[in-house]
Amino acid sequence: MEKVRIQDDLYTFVNQEWLDKATIPDDLPMTGGFASLDESVRDTLIRDLNEMCEKGNYSNKYMENACRLYSKYKDTKRRNREKMRPVQKYLSKIEKLKDCSSLNRNLKELVLNSYPLPFKVEVMEDMSDTSKRCVAVFPPRTILPDSSYYKPENAQQKEMMIGLWTNMAHMILAESKLSPENQELYISDALKIDAAIGSLVKTSEELSEYTKMYNPMSTRTVSGLLKPIKFRQLCSSLFDSVPEVIIVTDPRYFKSFKTVFNAETFEQFKHWAYVRKLIDSTSFLSEHLNELGSMFMMALTGVQKVPSAEKRAYEYVSATFANPIGNYYGEKYFGEKAKEDATEIVKEIIEQYKERIQKNNILTEQTKKQAIVKLSKMAIKIGYADYIDPVYDKGVIDESDSLLDTAIMIERIEKEYEYSKLHKPVDRGEWIMHGHVVNAGYNPMFNDISFPAAILQPPFYSINQTRSENLGGIGAVIGHEISHAFDNNGAKFDETGSLNNWWTKEDLKKFNASTKAMIKEFEGIELPWGKVNSKLIVSENIADNGGMAVTIDIMNKSKGASFEEYFKNWARVWCLKAKPEYLQLLLTIDVHAPAILRANMPPRNFEEWYNTFNVTKKDKMYIAPNKRVVIW
Numbered sequence: 326m327e328k329v330r331i332q333d334d335l336y337t338f339v340n341q342e343w344l345d346k347a348t349i350p351d352d353l354p355m356t357g358g359f360a361s362l363d364e365s366v367r368d369t370l371i372r373d374l375n376e377m378c379e380k381g382n383y384s385n386k387y388m389e390n391a392c393r394l395y396s397k398y399k400d401t402k403r404r405n406r407e408k409m410r411p412v413q414k415y416l417s418k419i420e421k422l423k424d425c426s427s428l429n430r431n432l433k434e435l436v437l438n439s440y441p442l443p444f445k446v447e448v449m450e451d452m453s454d455t456s457k458r459c460v461a462v463f464p465p466r467t468i469l470p471d472s473s474y475y476k477p478e479n480a481q482q483k484e485m486m487i488g489l490w491t492n493m494a495h496m497i498l499a500e501s502k503l504s505p506e507n508q509e510l511y512i513s514d515a516l517k518i519d520a521a522i523g524s525l526v527k528t529s530e531e532l533s534e535y536t537k538m539y540n541p542m543s544t545r546t547v548s549g550l551l552k553p554i555k556f557r558q559l560c561s562s563l564f565d566s567v568p569e570v571i572i573v574t575d576p577r578y579f580k581s582f583k584t585v586f587n588a589e590t591f592e593q594f595k596h597w598a599y600v601r602k603l604i605d606s607t608s609f610l611s612e613h614l615n616e617l618g619s620m621f622m623m624a625l626t627g628v629q630k631v632p633s634a635e636k637r638a639y640e641y642v643s644a645t646f647a648n649p650i651g652n653y654y655g656e657k658y659f660g661e662k663a664k665e666d667a668t669e670i671v672k673e674i675i676e677q678y679k680e681r682i683q684k685n686n687i688l689t690e691q692t693k694k695q696a697i698v699k700l701s702k703m704a705i706k707i708g709y710a711d712y713i714d715p716v717y718d719k720g721v722i723d724e725s726d727s728l729l730d731t732a733i734m735i736e737r738i739e740k741e742y743e744y745s746k747l748h749k750p751v752d753r754g755e756w757i758m759h760g761h762v763v764n765a766g767y768n769p770m771f772n773d774i775s776f777p778a779a780i781l782q783p784p785f786y787s788i789n790q791t792r793s794e795n796l797g798g799i800g801a802v803i804g805h806e807i808s809h810a811f812d813n814n815g816a817k818f819d820e821t822g823s824l825n826n827w828w829t830k831e832d833l834k835k836f837n838a839s840t841k842a843m844i845k846e847f848e849g850i851e852l853p854w855g856k857v858n859s860k861l862i863v864s865e866n867i868a869d870n871g872g873m874a875v876t877i878d879i880m881n882k883s884k885g886a887s888f889e890e891y892f893k894n895w896a897r898v899w900c901l902k903a904k905p906e907y908l909q910l911l912l913t914i915d916v917h918a919p920a921i922l923r924a925n926m927p928p929r930n931f932e933e934w935y936n937t938f939n940v941t942k943k944d945k946m947y948i949a950p951n952k953r954v955v956i957w
């Protein structure tokens with residue numbers, strides 16, 4: 326086979342050898358890049374957790390609790406013996422609900438113990454003033470992974486998915502106490518309710534414009550919308566005082582709430598809740614039930630084998646005890662010195678970003694000044710947190726409880742803790758992404774950027790890589806996260822993280838036009854597994870482009886820098902091999918462009934790409950200068 330030319334396809338040119346050799350593990354949908362780092366962090370922490378559990382030698386009381394939970398999850402003998410028993414009492418509780426008023430009488434318990442309900446209540450930062458918190462209502466998750474599958478044009482995919490799900494539900498319900506007729510009835514009712522919800526709730530594309538979830542309404546109005554749910558009564562039982570305003574995240578759904586949930590649909594709703602509670606619980610029940618409960622997602626992601634109990638135990642515990650485990654990982658494998666080094670790199674990139682904005686000849690001075698204020702106030706979180714959240718002091722992992730009871734107890738503690746913070750001041754030192762997570766993030770409501778220890782590794786970053794390679798790796802990722810402060814969503818928040826327009830009218834118009842240009846750049850691109858949705862991925866594409874722009878500036882200033890190394894490492898970090906089913910699913914639900922496009926699209930907007938590899942009109946990675954998009 327002829328080798329591809331770098332001028333035609335940077336991604337394949339750099340990663341070909343790896344792509345030819347790599348095999349996707351049977352129990353995962355993908356490997357390479359981020360996913361491979363994830364696997365190696367997982368293997369390291371599984372080894373450490375096993376050793377700690379064996380020796381009873383814990384680094385602190387939080388890790389001791391984490392180990393207890395980990396061991397409980399790994400105890401497959403017990404779970405196999407218990408079979409359906411642990412979930413039975415939760416299912417009976419649903420069966421006993423007679424009507425809307427009995428639901429209302431039990432509502433607080435149902436909310437706190439994570440029963441499926443037609444709405445969810447959360448406490449979050451108030452976007453209009455992020456020094457405060459507010460109460461928000463969300464719709465429930467749909468059975469299908471995105472509500473767009475309920476649109477008529479996706480009928481074929483919907484049928485396929487519903488077929489897979491129904492098959493799984495039948496196999497699980499066959500193990501329950503329900504009669505065969507009732508199994509049939511419960512499943513068809515669950516699907517009816519899901520279709521009603523799915524026809525109303527936002528699609529991933531709509532959700533990607535996340536500022537549109539901020540719709541404050543009076544509690545009185547919301548109580549009216551949610552009738553026959555006694556929402557005000559619920560609020561007074563959950564919070565020390567009933568809030569005056571509620572954020573309605575999905576107005577289309579809540580304005581039609583009564584069509585989904587009412588006295589007539591109550592029985593259907595109960596069956597929906599029963600089936601969902603049972604399927605959601607399978608990962609905490611016997612290995613056999615877990616296997617059945619994984620069938621749907623495995624089929625949708627092309628995964629062939631259920632991960633071992635040990636790997637699942639790790640996934641669960643590392644998410645549940647994220648703060649202690651992230652700190653443990655960061656302290657042991659990253660350390661203070663690396664934290665200082667990485668902080669310096671981030672500061673350098675922020676300074677360069679300011680310079681870029683200063684030189685920007687499209688925006689007015691007024692907008693530029695505000696953008697620079699936002700950069701100056703941006704907080705940096707590197708490596709791992711320097712605290713343990715007090716929520717980890719609550720609750721003890723009891724040997725005698727079933728795994729399911731323990732999981733529900735933990736979720737309840739977390740919920741009560743979140744709810745208790747409603748009237749307390751917001752702590753901006755809080756971490757969302759902990760040390761062991763291979764990812765990076767920008768939080769628009771805190772105006773902060775996070776780079777956990779786990780991503781500060783090769784190919785992203787290493788003292789053994791050249792500066793050019795590090796700039797093409799972690800440098801561009803840092804620039805990407807900074808750019809989220811100025812993407813189509815982030816640009817709506819000010820330097821304190823509150824929704825506040827700091828743009829002049831004319832600048833905003835120009836900015837919206839360039840967002841459209843970015844949508845256009847990706848429009849209609851077809852990959853072997855499907856077409857990209859350029860609106861869904863626009864904010865991430867703006868960020869990728871911004872990250873490249875600012876690091877190219879630094880490259881241009883650096884003596885002896887090699888653009889060849891820079892672009893090649895940029896392509897290396899995106900190398901990915903994934904199951905076709907998974908790639909297809911991502912096209913619908915992921916706000917990021919497919920890896921090959923993340924590697925190949927941004928470079929062609931920059932002069933340096935053309936100069937370094939002598940890319941001309943004849944090459945596939947060429948676009949005419951007037952079509953190139955540079956926003957930041």
Ligand SMILES: [Zn+2]
Nearest residue numbers: 805809865868
């Ligand atoms: Zn991003």
